[in-house]
Amino acid sequence: MKKTSRIIIFLLAALTTLTFCFYPEPGFSVGKRKPRIVSLAPSITESLFAMGFGDNVAGVTDYDLYPEEVKRLPKVGGYYDPSLEKILVIKPDLVIGVGTFHSDLLERLENLGIRTLSLVVHERLDDIRTALERIAAELGNPEAAEKTWKNILKELEYVKGTVEKVYRGRPPSVMVVVWHDPLTVAGGYNYIDDILQAIGLPNAAGDLRYAFPVIDREGLLVRDPDVLVIASASTGMTFSEKDLETVLKGLPVKALKRGRIATVSADSLFHPGPRVAVAAEELVNVVTGVVGGFEVNEKEKVFD
Secondary structure, eight states: OHHHHHHHHHHHHHSOOOOOOOOSSOOOOBTBSOOOEEESSHHHHHHHHHTTOGGGEEEBOTTOOOSGGGGGSOBOOOSSOOOHHHHHHHOOSEEEEEHHHHHHHHHHHHHTTOEEEEEOOOOSTTHHHHHHHHHHHHTTOHHHHHHHHHHHHHHHHHHHHHHHHHHTTOOOOEEEEEEETTEEEOOSSSHHHHHHHHHTOOBTTTTSOSSSOBOOHHHHHHHOOSEEEEEEOSSSSOOOHHHHHHHTTTOOOHHHHTTOEEEEEHHHHTSOSTTHHHHHHHHHHHHHHHHOOBOSSTTOBTTO
16 A cells, blocks of 8 residues: 555656646846746756746756756756755746645745745646746746647647558557556546547546556456556656566456567656657657557558
């Protein structure tokens, strides 16, 4: 039970992006210079860079990996333990955090006269638009959010077109596994399911109306996915294809019998933000890599 709780907490921490901000006055000025911003979540950082505010970012978390330049920025800690002292050394004009994890820290910063945004944990794909709009409004450039969101939709449509071309309207079912023991998957109420729907790949666990449900062996057999996709993180909790095969050994599931287990980077899947299309493309690439597409004879499905 304790292990399951840790898994869920880790997933909630990873799936952080902005949905609502509670500062009363959008747009602010610090004179002629650009405001210095400390970001307390990778999705916040990526949103800032995507909208052209990358030069404002002065500090990030230990988990920030994208874009490349953030690796050279000062680090202020992780999701649970950002350092007040490290933030103060940076002398930020604005600190953006997630209320679920950073409420006490943000309150302390406000008491010290530092402007903050307290945000809620992201749940769905549509929340990204709100997130972008809130950031852009705070920084006085709402057009940046509109442009970025339009680009996201355009990129997702492109990936959807690829899926339709490769599978001719009959794509394989996919189950995204976020932990192997207990078997924890992406259900039908989260950002990952939204991506799968947007690009036309069926989520084998989409009928489970939870973010990350734990399913038993019978539940896996009933859903019998064509492909099992492991979301592997570069930092934090992770597991291998061998780990999953060991836990599921002996189950007559199509994905297992035919060796259709693939691994995708969790860094894009678990950082809901402007890199939605990157996550979508990675999913399609790994699925196609183990399943293939149609042969010359389009009546033959290679994943049957």
